[in-house]
Amino acid sequence: MERTYIKDLKAQAGQEVVIKGWVDIRRDQGKLIFLDFRDMTGKVQGVILPNAKEAHDVGAILRPEWVVEVKGKVNPRPPKNVQAEKMNGDIELEILSMKVLSKAQELPFELGTDINIDTYLDYLPLTLRAEKQRAIFKVQTVIITAFREFLTKEGFTEFQAPKLIGEDAEGGANSFNIEYFGHTAHLAQSPQLYKQIMVGVFERVFAAGNVYRAEKHSTTRHLNEYTSLDIEMGFIKDHTDVMNMETKFLDHIMKELAAKCSAEFKLLKSEIPVVPEKIPSMKLREAQKIIQKEYGEDCSKEPDLEPQHERWLCEYSKKTWNSDFIFITHFPISKRPFYTYEDEDDLGYAKGGDLLFRGVEITTLAQRIHDYDKLVASMISKKLDPEKFSYYLQAFKFGMPPHGGLGLGLERLTAKLLNLENVKEATLFPRDINRIDSLLSSNKPKQDL
């Protein structure tokens, strides 16, 4: 008999069907045993009636996470037992027979109960199965898909940026070194240089891939491996074209989430933000004045925003313009990377900035220098050796349009969208300073093998 997915059971009322999945919960009442089953499409309650002897024998030994094949009859529930708010709350599967496809050991904890984050991370192959985690990563998939859809429609071409980088790594201090056939190579900190090269090829490009930062930070918003959603576009007027493009793709993402993930947002008790037609935007110096006026802290001499400042500005933006988003532009050019374009009308400051969302920075964007001589001069002023970037510089030697782009931290966006306390909860298998799965964790729990 062919497998029926749990979401389709209702249409099979009165019929005998076979479902396959996991045991979610067992409620054993002796003569009556209730079992909730889960497959990729949903959940359903099964009931073993007293006369189903063989099914009863199997049902009595089943435990959570056992994998089973169940033959049963789809029945409407007795009216007083209907649970209208639940999926399949008006039907149940009368279990006729069951086959155990795989047993599960005793669980270290009940799925879905509160556990500490280190326990959560120690047991990811199990904890990721919980309803909350599946909701988080479904939302994340919808974000990526919507990002792809929108940009493709806008004429962007997706490309795969290399993760193995030679000498021309942007920074150096915070890149991972790897042994590469007798040389030292690096893991990519960003697809930046490649996406600029690709502007020379396709004008508009994007990439969604992992990047690596060898930074010894330990916060709820940092990862050593994260997913960067990157775009780069040619023939722009200035950085505001990039800001407008980001506004539009964020709007599309939020609309897709509203259409496809309302149940997930409800489960995670979070609201889908509205993207204003024009996201509030101000220069760093204006933002610093607001901080002084509203919050009484003088940070006007600082070249950057501190995490507390970012939280304040988001609070202010929400209060003043009812926006969860705010752009802060024109950071000192001296603090930005060598390829950043200086504003001719505001010398010393960058044509670009950050996008803040619900208290954290999720994007850095800018117009880039497209003139070969200016770019080389900028490298030299930053004490970088143009020789090491000769490969990248070819793109500029051979003609590049004015262009700009952005990078968006997928896990930060996901975490803030869903009110998650730690960005690690928005990462399937987070890498941090003391964890690659369990490999770096010296006091991990002893596990039965």
Next chain:
RNA sequence: GCGGAAGUAGCUCAACUGGUUAGAGCACUCGCCUGUCACGUGAGAGGUUGCGGGUUCAAGUCCCGUCUUCCGCGCCA
């Protein structure tokens, strides 16, 4: 790297100013239960209180060292 907090049963947590045999809920084992849906219910098993040293008649509790984790900061997305 710096600062703060914490480490007690498989998990989540209690245990007062040091004082009987370190407790509870969930999970687990063995029963009872024909409408549960976090089922209920009776009993049971489960501990080197992270590790090492010290003070004390007595240490989960106080002191020193050490390891680990979480949170904050710098840096960043």
